[in-house]
Amino acid sequence: MHWCIQVYVIRMYEVPSYDDRSVINSIDMILQDKEGGRIHCSIPKKLMSTWGPIIKEFNMYNMRNFVIMDKRPKVRATQIRWTLTFCNRIEVEEVDLPTFPLEPFSFCTILEILNPAVVTKTELFGRKNNMCCVLFGSCVDEITPLVTKDKVEPLIVVLQFFRVNRWDGKTSIQSHFDISKVCSDASLSAIVEFRNRQSSERKWPERARGTEGSQQNLEGQIWSLCVRITEAIVSHSE
Numbered sequence: 001m002h003w004c005i006q007v008y009v010i011r012m013y014e015v016p017s018y019d020d021r022s023v024i025n026s027i028d029m030i031l032q033d034k035e036g037g038r039i040h041c042s043i044p045k046k047l048m049s050t051w052g053p054i055i056k057e058f059n060m061y062n063m064r065n066f067v068i069m070d071k072r073p074k075v076r077a078t079q080i081r082w083t084l085t086f087c088n089r090i091e092v093e094e095v096d097l098p099t100f101p102l103e104p105f106s107f108c109t110i111l112e113i114l115n116p117a118v119v120t121k122t123e124l125f126g127r128k129n130n131m132c133c134v135l136f137g138s139c140v141d142e143i144t145p146l147v148t149k150d151k152v153e154p155l156i157v158v159l160q161f162f163r164v165n166r167w168d169g170k171t172s173i174q175s176h177f178d179i180s181k182v183c184s185d186a187s188l189s190a191i192v193e194f195r196n197r198q199s200s201e202r203k204w205p206e207r208a209r210g211t212e213g214s215q216q217n218l219e220g221q222i223w224s225l226c227v228r229i230t231e232a233i234v235s236h237s238e
Contacts, residue, residue, distance in 0.1 A: 004064040006095065007031040010038070010104035011077070011161060012057045013178050027052050028179070030077055030161075031063075031084065034100045040077060041084040051086060058102060060095040077161055077179055105158055105190050133159065134174040135182075142182040156191050158183040 011030040017023040027048050029041040043051050055061065063084075071083040135143060146155055160181040162173045175182075185191070 002065065003068075004062065005031075005033060006060065006062050006099065007033050008060050008098075008102050008104065009041075009055060009057050010102075011179065011181065012055065013181075015042075015178055024048065029055070030179075032104065036103070036106070038078040039080060039082060039084050040071075041086075042071075043086045047086050047088070047090075051090075051092065055092065058104065060098045060102075062091075062093045062095060064091045065089040075163070075176060075179075105160065132170075132172040133162070134165075134172060136175050136180075137177040139175040139180055139182050142184070146182075146184055155184070156186075156195055158188065158190055 008031070009029050010032045013028055014024045015026045015028050017025050025045055027043040029043075030038055031041050032038050043055075065087070067085045067087050069083050069085050070081060072081050143157070146157070159173070159175075160183055161179045162175055163180075165172050165174050183191075
């Protein structure tokens, strides 16, 4: 309980009750330290009102007086089973001048995804290259406004903490209802670097335009952009 760590919050999300998703049981986070190590973190229900409004995603914090628990979640977002849990004595201090750079995304190749020996269904990933992607829950709400815009260039996003699914000899990726996130901020360094690299290698094809309001046309755009999105950029949870 007397440990002190300095970490970035690279993901923050609400965890609803299993029986009633309108009831929030905890606020969970993925923390990352200077060496790139990651640990799951949980703010229990009784402390959500205290710390939930204060802690922000992608900010750095000093944390001390916490508890480490062996929760063994069914779906792992890190490579370790331990969870850092907030308690009444915890102290959290935001670091105004970060001592090391924020690197929230770690990328893998398509070969790593297709190799069954590399991943298991209990691990959450982000992916790279040309692959089918299925979105659920809030990820659908996040991506829909982006794919329905009239854009000439393909949409580039980061798919953070996505899961590998293998069925009938095919491999795809899909979002988790709570932890997965679609990052579309064009100023993200990962998106800027990818767009610049692709622009230097080839000219983006124009997207075919159809009749506005057509459901068939909308479905075609979503499918085409999903392919481009998974080809563009995807992150891999440690």
